[in-house]
Amino acid sequence: xxxxxxxxxxxxxxxxxxxxxxxxxDKIYTEVHPDSTIASRKIADIVVEAIKKNxxxxxxxxxxxxxxxxxxxxxxxxVLSRYFREGRIxxxxxxxxxxxxxxxxSPSNMQSRNNHLHKELLDNVDILPQNVHIPDGTVxxxxxxxxxxxxxxxxxxxxxxxxxxxxxxxxGFNDAGxxxxxxxxxxxxxxxxxxxxAENFNGDMAVTPKQAITLGIGTMLSAKQVILMAWGENKxxxxxxxxxxxxxxxxxxxxxxxxxxxxxxxxxxxxxxLTRVVAPWLIGPCDWTPKFRRKAVVWLCQxxxxxxxxxxxxxxxxxxxxxxxxxVGSVNKVNIDVFNDLQHTITGWPGxxxxxxxxxxxxxxxxxxxxxxxxxxxxxxxxxxxxxxxIRLQHQGHDVHVAYETSGNVxxxxxxxxxxxDAAYQLGYGDRRAEVQALVDSxxxxxxxxxxxxxxxxxxxxxxxxxxxxxxxxxxxxxxxxNLPFYESGGVRKLPCTQADVDIIKQLMNEIKPHQIxxxxxxxxxxxxxxxxxxxxxxxxxxxxxxGAPWIKDCHIWMYRGAWMEWELSRVDMAVPLSPDEVIEKRxxxxxxxxxxxxxxxxxxxxxxxxxxxxxxxxxxxxxxxxLGMAEYQAIEVxxxxx
Numbered sequence: 001x002x003x004x005x006x007x008x009x010x011x012x013x014x015x016x017x018x019x020x021x022x023x024x025x026d027k028i029y030t031e032v033h034p035d036s037t038i039a040s041r042k043i044a045d046i047v048v049e050a051i052k053k054n055x056x057x058x059x060x061x062x063x064x065x066x067x068x069x070x071x072x073x074x075x076x077x078x079v080l081s082r083y084f085r086e087g088r089i090x091x092x093x094x095x096x097x098x099x100x101x102x103x104x105x106s107p108s109n110m111q112s113r114n115n116h117l118h119k120e121l122l123d124n125v126d127i128l129p130q131n132v133h134i135p136d137g138t139v140x141x142x143x144x145x146x147x148x149x150x151x152x153x154x155x156x157x158x159x160x161x162x163x164x165x166x167x168x169x170x171x172g173f174n175d176a177g178x179x180x181x182x183x184x185x186x187x188x189x190x191x192x193x194x195x196x197x198a199e200n201f202n203g204d205m206a207v208t209p210k211q212a213i214t215l216g217i218g219t220m221l222s223a224k225q226v227i228l229m230a231w232g233e234n235k236x237x238x239x240x241x242x243x244x245x246x247x248x249x250x251x252x253x254x255x256x257x258x259x260x261x262x263x264x265x266x267x268x269x270x271x272x273x274l275t276r277v278v279a280p281w282l283i284g285p286c287d288w289t290p291k292f293r294r295k296a297v298v299w300l301c302q303x304x305x306x307x308x309x310x311x312x313x314x315x316x317x318x319x320x321x322x323x324x325x326x327x328v329g330s331v332n333k334v335n336i337d338v339f340n341d342l343q344h345t346i347t348g349w350p351g352x353x354x355x356x357x358x359x360x361x362x363x364x365x366x367x368x369x370x371x372x373x374x375x376x377x378x379x380x381x382x383x384x385x386x387x388x389x390x391i392r393l394q395h396q397g398h399d400v401h402v403a404y405e406t407s408g409n410v411x412x413x414x415x416x417x418x419x420x421x422d423a424a425y426q427l428g429y430g431d432r433r434a435e436v437q438a439l440v441d442s443x444x445x446x447x448x449x450x451x452x453x454x455x456x457x458x459x460x461x462x463x464x465x466x467x468x469x470x471x472x473x474x475x476x477x478x479x480x481x482x483n484l485p486f487y488e489s490g491g492v493r494k495l496p497c498t499q500a501d502v503d504i505i506k507q508l509m510n511e512i513k514p515h516q517i518x519x520x521x522x523x524x525x526x527x528x529x530x531x532x533x534x535x536x537x538x539x540x541x542x543x544x545x546x547x548g549a550p551w552i553k554d555c556h557i558w559m560y561r562g563a564w565m566e567w568e569l570s571r572v573d574m575a576v577p578l579s580p581d582e583v584i585e586k587r588x589x590x591x592x593x594x595x596x597x598x599x600x601x602x603x604x605x606x607x608x609x610x611x612x613x614x615x616x617x618x619x620x621x622x623x624x625x626x627x628l629g630m631a632e633y634q635a636i637e638v639x640x641x642x643x
Contacts, residue, residue, distance in 0.1 A: 002542075003035040004535045005268060006521075006571070007642065010292025012280035021284060025275040027257045028228070030243040030264040032271040036231040039265040040075040043162065043227055047080065048089045050160050050225070055093060062095040062131060064158045066215075067121070068172065069098065069113040072164025072229050074120060081124035091127035097155045098134040099163060099220070100172040102197075102209040103144070103186055105137035111200045111446045112137065135213040144186055144213075152184035152219055161223035165230045165264075168192070169238050169251030173214035176250045180258070182216030199492050200446070203410075207445035217255055226262040228253060233269040233522070233565060240273040282320050288327045290341060295570030296324055297338040298628065307629030308339045343630060345575045345638075350389045351398045351516065362574040362641070363516075363556075369398045373514035375505075377533040378408040379465035379481075380593040381520060384610050386560040387586035388578040388618070389518075389637050391472045401512050403480040404465055405505075405533040406487035410449065412457035414440045416595045420460055448490025458483070460595055468592035472585065480508060486532060497532050505540035513551035517541070521559030521567070521640060530562065538642075557642040563613040564606065566621055566638065573641035575625065577633035578618065587611045 014022055023029055033039035047065070054063040067073065083089045098117050107114040114134045122132060133154060139147045163171050174182065175190050188211055189197065198208040220226070230239050242253045243264055249255070256262045268277075276283050279299060286292065301308055304315050313331045316322060328334045344360045352358060354368035372393055376382035382390055382402050394400045421436045439453040449457075462481055469479050482504050486497040509517075519537050522530040538557075545552045558574065561567055578586070590611040591597075597609060606613060618635035626632045 002535065002539065003037055004531065004538060005034050006640075010287040010289030010295075012276060012283055013285045013287055014276075014283075017284050022276065024283065025244050027245075028243050028262055028264050030239070030266060030271065030274065032266055032268060032274065032277070034268055036075045036229075036267050037079075039229065039231075039267055040079045043076055043229065043265055044079040044083055046227065047160065047162075048083060051089065051091075051094060054159065062093055063160075064095050064097065066097045066099055066155065066158040066161035066163075066220075066223060067117065068100070068163045069116045069120075070164055072231060073162065075231075076162070076229070077121040077124075080121060084125040089125075091125045091131075094127060095131040095133065096122065096127060097158060097215075099155075099161075100212055100214040101135035101137045103135075103137045103139075103211045103213045104141075105209060107134070107137070109446070137213065148184045148186065148213060151213075152216070155184060155215055155219055156222045158223040160225045160227070161220055162227045162229070163220070165228050165235065165238060165242060165253045166196075167234055167238055169242060169253040171217070171220065171228075171253050171256075173212040174217055174252045176252065178217055178249060178252045180221070180249070180255045181218045184213070184215050184219050186211055186213050203492070204445055217252055221256070221259055223259075224261065226256060226259050228256060228262065228264040229266070230264070230270045231267045232528075233272065235266070235270040236273045239264070239266050239270050243274060279320075281323060285323060288324055290337070291570060293324060293328070293334065294338050294341055295568070296321055297334065298342075298569050301628055307627065308335050308342070309629050311335055339629060342569070342572075342625075342628065345572050346577060346625070346630065346636075347574060348392070348577060349396065350574065350576050350639075351393050351396055367515065367554075369396075370515040371512055372398050372400045372516045372518070373509065373512050374400065374402045375517065375519040375533065375537050376402060376404050376465075377520050377530045378406060378411070379404045379461040380408070380468070380590065380596055380610065381530070381562060383468050383586060383589040383593075384563050384614050385520065386518060386637050386639075387589050387614070388582050388635065389560075389576045389639075391582065391585055391589070392576060392578075394472050394474055399478075400474065401478045401480060401514070402465075402469060402474065403482055403505075403508055404462075405482050405484050405537075406529060407454075407458035407481070407483050408461040409454045409457040409488075410491065412460050412595045414443075414453075416460065417453065417456050420456070446491075451490070454488075454490055461593075464593045464595060468589040471589050471592060482508065484533070484536065486536075487529065494529065494532070497536050501536045502540045502543065505537050506544055509540060509544060510549065514555055517555060517557045518560055518639070519557065520562060522562045522565060534559075559640040559642055560637070561617075563610050563617065566617050567640055569621075569624060569628070569638075571640050572638045574639040575621075576637045576639070577622070577631075578635040578637065580634045583615060583618075583635050587615065590614065 051063050098113055101113045105112045109115060168176055173187050175193055194208050198205050201208045241251050247254045247257050271277060280286055281296060297308060300311060300315060300319055303319060316325050316331060324334060325331055345362060347362055351370045352363040352365045354365055356365050358365040374382050374390055421433055425431045425433055439450050442450055466479055484501045484504060486495045486501050489495050519534050520530045618637055621638055622633040622636040625636060
């Protein structure tokens with residue numbers, strides 16, 4: 001399945017740019033690749049070359065390779081496993097050192113780092129058991145200090161160390177505040193760290209380990225070569241800090257700026273805040289397409305604190321944008337062109353205004369009404385992410401369908417289930433309380449939830465989604481629950497997405513034959529539910545297009561964002577303003593998802609409820625438009641047009 005990447009227009013002309021100029025802002029040499037799979041192939045090639053070089057230069061000596069676990073190396077381990085099957089690499093002369101492990105824990109525990117490293121890589125290659133060195137989570141407490149001291153000696157001076165970087169710059173279990181001289185030791189996991197790790201334990205903080213064994217920063221820095229990697233939009237801030245920012249113990253990965261042989265590999269979204277991406281005109285010559293001009297002008301407005309039409313020639317010159325002026329001809333023309341370009345993204349008619357001049361509108365007036373299909377990864381993403389636009393499309397008479405791609409069952413708290421079952425009992429529909437409580441009590445920490453319990457949770461999410469849709473007039477036959485199989489693992493880690501998932505989406509698309517498709521454009525997690533759903537939907541669309549489905553030629557795809565992120569204004573193709581009353585109507589639709597209020601199992605670091613995040617995001621977008629000189633609105637939802 002093709003990995004989804006954002007369309008790019010214009011940008012840095014880097015083909016013939018000297019390497020030292022392209023990486024001029026790097027304090028750690030950082031390579032940006034289109035996606036994690038391509039970057040992982042590059043890292044895998046480095047591993048292959050290093051192992052072969054060791055065999056040639058030091059025959060009979062083990063190559064000592066340090067590895068991490070978690071989401072970051074997943075794609076790398078797939079590539080290395082494939083390379084082994086193809087005969088391109090052997091691990092017989094390799095000793096692997098894992099950098100961390102929960103403590104205490106058993107190697108057989110499903111969530112242990114030991115277990116994951118074996119499943120994802122070691123069990124797939126020919127490494128000898130005696131050459132596998134993973135911190136032992138079963139060492140008695142009275143011996144653990146001695147054990148860590150010995151492990152530190154063994155792990156000092158690795159030939160190559162490959163690690164993922166956490167969202168706060170943590171490496172291994174070295175959180176903020178870790179000293180550069182720290183060695184292998186046990187650490188108490190901070191509350192934020194435990195909260196992140198709880199995702200591996202179905203969100204249950206009660207069974208999430210409170211301690212871990214980790215190599216220290218000093219031990220890691222002793223490696224001869226270090227590779228750092230980070231994927232997904234949620235890593236963009238830390239990538240910029242580690243690659244270009246100040247060194248500090250508040251961001252442990254930044255300490256690797258002191259290492260003489262370190263590189264970082266990122267995908268295009270985790271690298272989106274690097275200088276070469278944010279302001280490439282500071283690096284070298286650029287291809288000044290209309291959207292890229294908008295990017296530069298919006299950046300300049302935010303930097304100097306002026307609206308578009310108040311930018312001066314001096315503003316452009318002082319901020320390295322003289323090339324833009326020379327390309328376009330004058331400051332006045334740049335300002336007016338970009339102002340009009342951005343102004344034309346704003347529309348109160350996301351389905352197109354009937355019988356209107358649509359020459360400068362983002363959506364064509366005909367046909368009217370349009371058949372619209374909104375894909376929602378979970379049963380609430382539609383109203384959270386684009387609820388105002390969804391309601392507007394419904395109220396403006398379009399034939400609107402919503403397709404909930406996954407059941408969202410794991411995101412319902414057990415207490416919510418028991419409350420629903422008790423309500424049914426109180427209404428006289430039978431007493432199933434003991435039976436359902438037994439299902440809840442049969443849960444094994446870290447194991448998939450019982451299917452019977454998941455079915456109840458899925459039903460709760462479906463009833464909430466229907467309630468939200470009913471609140472703005474949508475009928476049941478326009479509400480679709482796809483229950484894609486990849487999601488139904490019973491836990492946080494999902495199954496692989498297969499053709500079966502794609503075929504379910506294809507069938508619905510062919511039934512509705514939409515003129516507009518809306519889908520999630522969230523890029524935070526390369527393996528996350530939103531991204532998997534979008535890539536499956538895009539694959540379905542592509543297969544239908546290749547099969548010659550006649551409706552495809554008249555269909556356009558629009559991408560929305562979630563509760564946490566928003567499109568950069570330079571990418572926006574359509575901006576739908578919301579009135580104060582429409583913001584309230586959207587909020588009431590979000591309220592229908594009662595199981596997701598207050599006690600969401602996986603809320604992340606943000607303490608705000610979903611409706612608050614959504615309103616803050618759309619109001620911030622409206623403010624950004626206002627500061628650029630556009631009309632002032634209560635809130636704005638924005639979209640990127642993919643085709």
